[in-house]
Amino acid sequence: MRGIARETGALIRSGALPVGTKLPPVRDLAFALGVSPATISQAWSELRRYKIIGGRGRNGAWVLADRFAARPERHLSGGNYGPGVLNLAIAEPDVALLPPLDVALARGARAEKLNSYERVRILPELEAAVRPSWPYDPGAFLATNGGYNAIYTLLHALVRHGAPVAIEDPTALRLLDILEDLDVPILPVECDREGPLPNSLARALQQRPAAFLFQPRVHxxxxxxxxxxxxxxxxxxxxxxxxxxxxxxxxxxISDAPRISLGRRFPDRVIHILSYSKTHGPDLRLAVLSSSATIVEQIQSYRSFSAGWTSRILQAATAWLLQDGATAALVERAREIYRCRREHLRDELAKRSVEIDAGFGLSVFIPVALESYALVTLAARGIAVHAGAKFSAQQTSAIRVATSILRDEHVKHVADSIALAVDPTREGI
Structure with missing residues (x-):
């Protein structure tokens, strides 16, 4: 399999198989090479992982690119909307509501054993800061370079190649990118306002997934x-x-929803991850995960292929922020402002006969009749949002609208525009 993938890749890089070439049917090529169709399918799967070839099933496969580079297609497919566009596509924290980092980083620069090559899973002061509010008593903690880094690392460390993974649908587009990069079968688990639907999860579990990935606090x-x-x-x-x-x-x-976890029921196989990007700043690049000591050791061992540990400066800075009273007050203020922003949009949409759930996060998910029509309608009115398809492995009819940076002076225009976008038959406002 690897030889076929390697030689096919060489033909593509040399130009012998140019971009756009349709590859032979799997069975025909297997017969010509004297191997099983499964071997060819595995080789194509390897090339597909690096976005070198595309297509599958009866339509066959074709050459997409001549360079080997894994690319997070969903994450990188966002447009450059220009200076005049209200960008509500990215559910990012409002930088005006994040705590200042100067004092925290100065404290971090005095962390014990600074610049040592000794691999430290988590600084004692950071563990002491996170443990009191952790939703269960875990076997071990590990500091990572952000939440997505934690998930990327643990999936590579713990999930074997090709093993299915069940995941909420919809879900974060970065998570789908990570799973697609792993080339694992994705088992979507449908959700409602209370979380994953038990019947849908039960169907996914029948396919014996290696892992179930979900968001237990706020979606x-x-x-x-x-x-x-x-x-x-x-x-x-x-x-x-x-x-x-x-x-x-x-x-x-930044959400007032309580922290919950299955860790108290399944401490030996729950991995609970908390990111501090939304509350304390994306440039901290810090998250903390917990699990059994055995699982944490497996994840840490895999990290030895790369950085090996998370910056002591950032760990100590985060520990200081988590124990600073002024920072806690800023986070509480941000929580209230984010709530007011999403509820303001909900109330304005209700006045226009569009009913939505404001939820508890930094965005709202709005059903629409046709995603493409909604995107074009909003773009024509100077507003960028994401299509629901980016967050799902299934067919969708929705848009995701960030509310975190939606100021009061823009809400009525955004509500007018969304009211037009949700239904092509709706009369102009």
């Missing part, structure tokens, strides 16, 4: 808050399996 796309009852129902379904349980809390304390 980063829809803003839905998982209920305690739904968490227990999900736990009941997972109880008789050996599925790895990955809990991703990317919203953090």
């Amino acid at each position: 980063s796309v829809t803003g839905a808050c998982m209920s305690a009852a739904r968490l227990e129902a999900v736990g009941d379904l997972l109880a008789d399996t050996n599925v790895l349980i990955i809990e991703d809390d990317g919203i953090g304390d």
Whole structure:
């Protein structure tokens, strides 16, 4: 398989198989080479992972590019909207609501054993700062270079190549990019306002996934808050399996929803991740995960292929921020402002007969009749949003609208525009 993938890649790089070439049917090529069709399919899967070839099934495969480079297609497909566009496509924190980092970084620069090559999983002061509010008592903690870095690393460390992974649908586009880069079968688990639907999860578990990845606090796309009852129902379904349980809390304390976890029920196979990007700043590049000591050791071992540890400066800075009273007050203020912004948009849309759930996050997920029409309509009115398709492995009819940077002076224009965008038959406003 690797030889076929390597030689085909060489033909593509040399130009012998130019971009746009349709490759022979799998069965025909297998017969010509004297191998099984499964071997050819595996070779094509390897090339597909690097976006060198595309297509599958009855339509066959063709050459997409002549360079080997794994690219997060969903993440990189956002447009450069220009200076005059209100960009509500990215659910990012408002920089005006983030705490200043100067004092924290100065404290971080005095961290113990600074510049040592000794690999440190987590500084004692950071563990002491996160442990009191952690939703369960874990076996071990690990500091990572952000939430997505944690998920990327643990999936590579713990999930074998080709093993299915169940994941909420919709979900964060970066998570889908990561799973597609791993070239694993994605098993979508449908959700409602309380979290993953038990019936949908049960169907996914029948395919024996290696892991189930979900957001137990606030859904980063829809803003839905998982209920305690739904968490227990999900736990009941997972109880008789050996599925790895990955809990991703990317919203953090800018939401007033309580922190919940299945870690108290399954401490040996839950990995709980909390990112500090939304609350304390993306440039901290810091998240903390917890799990059993065995799993943390496996993840840390894989990290030895790259950085090996997270900057002591950033760990110590985050520890100081988490214990600073003024920073806590800023986070509480940001939480209230984010709530007011999403509820303001909800109320203005209701006046225009568009009912949505404001949720608890930095964005809202709005059903539309046709995604392409909604995107063009909003773009024509100077507003950029994301199509629901970016957050799903299935067909969607929705848009994701960031509310985190939506100021009061823009809300009525945005509400007018969304009201036009949700339905092509709607009369102009």
